[in-house]
Amino acid sequence: MADMRILIIEDDREAREYLAKAFRESGHVADAAPDGLDGYALAREGAYDVLVVDRMLPKLDGLSLIRSLREQKVDTPAIILSALGQVDDRVKGLRAGGDDYLPKPYSFSELLARVEVLARRGTGAARGEPTSYTVGDLVLDRLSHRVTRGGQEIPLQPREFRLLEYLVRHAGQVVTRTMLLEHVWDYHFDPQTNVIDVHVSRLRSKIDKGFDRPLIHTIRGAGYMVRDTAK
Amino acid sequence: MTPQSSFLPKLFRTTAFKLSFAYLVTFAVFAFVILGYVAWNATKVLDSQIIDTIEAEITGLAEQYRLAGIRRLVAIVDRRSRQPGASLYLVTNFQGERIAGNVGSLPPGTLNEAGQKEVTYARLDEDAREHSAIVRVYILPGGFRLLVGRDVDERVRIREIIGRAFGLSLLLICVLGCLGGWFVARRVLKRVDDMTAMTETIMAGNLDGRLQIAGTGDELDRLAQHLNAMLDRIGELMAGLTEVSNNIAHDLKTPLTRLRNRADEALRGARSAEELRASLEAVIEESDNLIRVFNALLMIARLEAGHQSEGMADFDAAEVARGVADMYEPVAEEAGTELKVEVEPGLPVHGSRELLGQAVANLVDNAIKYGTEGGRPAAAPVTVRARKDDDTVIITVGDRGPGIPVDERDRVLGRFVRLEEARSRPGFGLGLSIAAAVARLHGGTLKLNDNQPGLEVQLCIPARAAGSA
Numbered sequence: 001m002a003d004m005r006i007l008i009i010e011d012d013r014e015a016r017e018y019l020a021k022a023f024r025e026s027g028h029v030a031d032a033a034p035d036g037l038d039g040y041a042l043a044r045e046g047a048y049d050v051l052v053v054d055r056m057l058p059k060l061d062g063l064s065l066i067r068s069l070r071e072q073k074v075d076t077p078a079i080i081l082s083a084l085g086q087v088d089d090r091v092k093g094l095r096a097g098g099d100d101y102l103p104k105p106y107s108f109s110e111l112l113a114r115v116e117v118l119a120r121r122g123t124g125a126a127r128g129e130p131t132s133y134t135v136g137d138l139v140l141d142r143l144s145h146r147v148t149r150g151g152q153e154i155p156l157q158p159r160e161f162r163l164l165e166y167l168v169r170h171a172g173q174v175v176t177r178t179m180l181l182e183h184v185w186d187y188h189f190d191p192q193t194n195v196i197d198v199h200v201s202r203l204r205s206k207i208d209k210g211f212d213r214p215l216i217h218t219i220r221g222a223g224y225m226v227r228d229t230a231k
Numbered sequence: 232m233t234p235q236s237s238f239l240p241k242l243f244r245t246t247a248f249k250l251s252f253a254y255l256v257t258f259a260v261f262a263f264v265i266l267g268y269v270a271w272n273a274t275k276v277l278d279s280q281i282i283d284t285i286e287a288e289i290t291g292l293a294e295q296y297r298l299a300g301i302r303r304l305v306a307i308v309d310r311r312s313r314q315p316g317a318s319l320y321l322v323t324n325f326q327g328e329r330i331a332g333n334v335g336s337l338p339p340g341t342l343n344e345a346g347q348k349e350v351t352y353a354r355l356d357e358d359a360r361e362h363s364a365i366v367r368v369y370i371l372p373g374g375f376r377l378l379v380g381r382d383v384d385e386r387v388r389i390r391e392i393i394g395r396a397f398g399l400s401l402l403l404i405c406v407l408g409c410l411g412g413w414f415v416a417r418r419v420l421k422r423v424d425d426m427t428a429m430t431e432t433i434m435a436g437n438l439d440g441r442l443q444i445a446g447t448g449d450e451l452d453r454l455a456q457h458l459n460a461m462l463d464r465i466g467e468l469m470a471g472l473t474e475v476s477n478n479i480a481h482d483l484k485t486p487l488t489r490l491r492n493r494a495d496e497a498l499r500g501a502r503s504a505e506e507l508r509a510s511l512e513a514v515i516e517e518s519d520n521l522i523r524v525f526n527a528l529l530m531i532a533r534l535e536a537g538h539q540s541e542g543m544a545d546f547d548a549a550e551v552a553r554g555v556a557d558m559y560e561p562v563a564e565e566a567g568t569e570l571k572v573e574v575e576p577g578l579p580v581h582g583s584r585e586l587l588g589q590a591v592a593n594l595v596d597n598a599i600k601y602g603t604e605g606g607r608p609a610a611a612p613v614t615v616r617a618r619k620d621d622d623t624v625i626i627t628v629g630d631r632g633p634g635i636p637v638d639e640r641d642r643v644l645g646r647f648v649r650l651e652e653a654r655s656r657p658g659f660g661l662g663l664s665i666a667a668a669v670a671r672l673h674g675g676t677l678k679l680n681d682n683q684p685g686l687e688v689q690l691c692i693p694a695r696a697a698g699s700a
Contacts, residue, residue, distance in 0.1 A: 107519065188585060189585060189586075189588065221515060
């Protein structure tokens with residue numbers, strides 16, 4: 001998904017410029033603000049798709065900023081960046097109205113993947129989720145919990161179904177391992193071993209095995225993407 | 232010994248000396264009261280004896296007067312007056328002029344009234360020295376007055392004796408008290424000085440030093456014992472800290488070195504964009520690993536600081552155990568083993584689902600990593616059990632691997648500790664530390680048991696009371 005408008009509110013100059021540059025190189029439009037008040041003003045005026053908000057900001061801290069925006073009915077999705085990575089900090093961040101939370105240090109690919117997912121949700125395209133998803137010749141029916149590919153039914157375990165559902169819902173977008181862990185298992189910790197990879201490779205063996213075009217792609221250094229390469 | 236100039240003031244300030252002084256004053260007051268009481272009583276007894284004697288004599292003399300008249304009385308009084316150690320006698324006419332007796336002078340008016348009184352007088356046969364006496368005046372029929380008295384010098388002497396005794400005992404109390412106080416204070420002072428000297432060397436860095444125990448079991452010994460126990464604990468903590476620092480240095484240096492080498496290699500060796508890219512990706516992966524280590528360390532520090540209230544909620548530990556087992560099931564299968572899950576339904580606890588999930592994940596991860604190798608094929612499953620025992624929820628993760636020797640079990644809970652056999656495998660040695668810290672945060676424990684063979688890790692946390700659901 002290209003051409004998002006992203007507002008970066010970060011007081012550290014180096015980090016701010018790095019993020020702006022990286023988002024622009026990824027094909028997006030990025031503005032940046034060095035403190036909470038500037039950021040608040042920009043976020044209220046500009047039509048942004050996603051806000052990237054550092055938690056500790058001069059003048060107005062990140063959580064207060066988001067809380068104020070929400071009170072002003074500004075619903076732009078916001079992702080909070082924080083050096084505090086503990087469970088209770090995440091809870092506080094989400095309670096303040098943040099939509100996602102990423103502890104520092106993060107990898108840019110992780111941030112980008114999350115920002116793209118947030119942006120799409122924000123545009124309303126995914127509001128009111130469809131009852132089924134289709135990627136190429138794969139159809140996932142959310143109501144009957146059935147998956148078919150090329151008209152052929154693929155039996156999946158409930159966990160595999162949830163995994164695939166999340167992947168196809170974000171078809172065409174990068175989905176990172178931690179995002180999968182968060183949405184399929186509802187955990188935010190670091191599983192140390194390549195737990196997610198094992199699950200995905202299992203799923204892949206059921207979905208892609210015996211078909212010409214693989215649908216589940218590994219994005220090096222980032223995560224996975226479901227995509228129909230024929231398109 | 233310490234020079235007098237600094238020793239004496241120090242001595243006076245010691246508790247022992249102050250106590251001695253207080254006792255000394257108390258005893259002095261006590262002695263004064265007792266001796267005073269004795270003196271008062273003795274005087275009273277003496278006085279009543281004197282009064283009795285006087286009474287008897289007056290009665291006798293009055294009788295003589297009644298029977299034989301004034302001449303006879305004068306004769307008897309004269310004779311008695313001259314006896315050595317005689318009482319006081321005086322017979323006067325109604326005008327107060329002396330007829331017989333040994334009393335030279337009396338305060339004026341003494342003879343005007345009958346009755347008993349205490350007066351000062353002087354004897355005839357002596358110089359004009361005045362003495363005190365108890366006298367009784369008796370008015371005889373015919374206007375003659377008869378006075379019989381007795382000197383109370385004895386009373387004065389007894390008071391003197393007792394006064395001297397008091398003075399002597401006061402002196403004795405003072406001398407003994409001071410000596411005792413000095414002795415005790417000096418003894419205490421010496422031991423305290425010894426302790427101070429020792430603590431100074433310890434503070435200077437000699438953590439092996441210990442205070443001397445005199446073996447008397449007194450309060451100073453007890454204090455020394457406690458201080459020594461404290462020093463032992465500090466020593467342990469220091470050793471732990473040193474070990475942790477060493478481990479951190481080692482375990483962080485290794486990946487940092489690798490990181491540096493990769494970057495260096497990319498700079499020097501990469502010939503194509505492809506190779507450069509691969510090197511950079513490896514660099515990023517390596518730094519991600521480092522970040523993980525730091526996150527884990529921070530997490531332990533936060534957990535051990537013990538404040539985590541926001542994320543605390545009621546949840547079902549059974550769901551966590553099942554969920555984590557489910558998460559690792561394919562991992563186990565890939566490692567050539569299987570996960571056996573025996574979880575009782577409905578295990579309510581209060582705490583952080585996230586943290587408990589992380590702890591159980593670490594345990595399962597370890598069990599799969601270390602419990603399946605060592606030649607044992609898939610016939611050795613990893614078991615995940617969760618049950619409720621009274622008011623404790625017990626989650627056990629068992630493997631059939633080489634296990635951990637009994638004497639190493641405490642150690643592996645420490646940070647970065649990895650047994651020699653594990654050094655070659657991936658991991659940071661923080662998993663068990665985190666699990667233990669999570670257990671502690673929830674008011675529970677983490678125990679390592681023998682699974683015969685293998686290792687069984689038991690995570691116990693208090694169950695939420697049914698009433699508070």
